[in-house]
Amino acid sequence: MQSITPFIWFNDKAEEAANFYVSIFNNSRIENMSRYGEAGPLPAGTVMVVEFQLEGQDFMALNGGPTGAPPDGPTPGAVALFVNCESQAEVDRLWEKLGKDGASHRCGWVTDKYGVTWNIVPAGLSDYLGGDDPEKAQRAMQAMLQMDKLDIDELRRAYEGTEAAR
DSSP states (O other): OOOOOOEEEESSOHHHHHHHHHHHSSSOEEEEEEEOOTTSSSOTTSEEEEEEEETTEEEEEEEOOOOOOOTTSOOTTSSOEEEEESSHHHHHHHHHHHHTTSEEEGGGEEEOTTSOEEEEEETTHHHHHTOSOHHHHHHHHHHHHTOSSOOHHHHHHHHHTSSOOO
């Protein structure tokens, strides 16, 4: 069976970033680290690849130096990591930790201090945005468009029309 593992390229912060992510998510650990030898593009002994798991999902991080990406390559955030949170408390915790020294963006997007973009979404969001009543779904969408960190209670209130969204 084919599997797809997210592979994140760093100039030289792969180990630091992997340790940071493992400290935030439950059921997470560093699996393996390989280091450059004398022939590598970075100094011998420098971490080359970190294999790690977040919530049981395999990831790899590479210290590859500057990417030399072509100017027509993907824009920052073109590929992001989606996290479906079981509770608002989990959204709040991840938002705080991933957003520290990073940048928040509308609609649940946050870029961490390493430049990796995450979409932190509360469970139930699709029930409001894709609900059967177009008018209610539109109200929830309008509320979401005003938020950086998503607030499921606020989105529910907007959907139900019981309280004005922020």
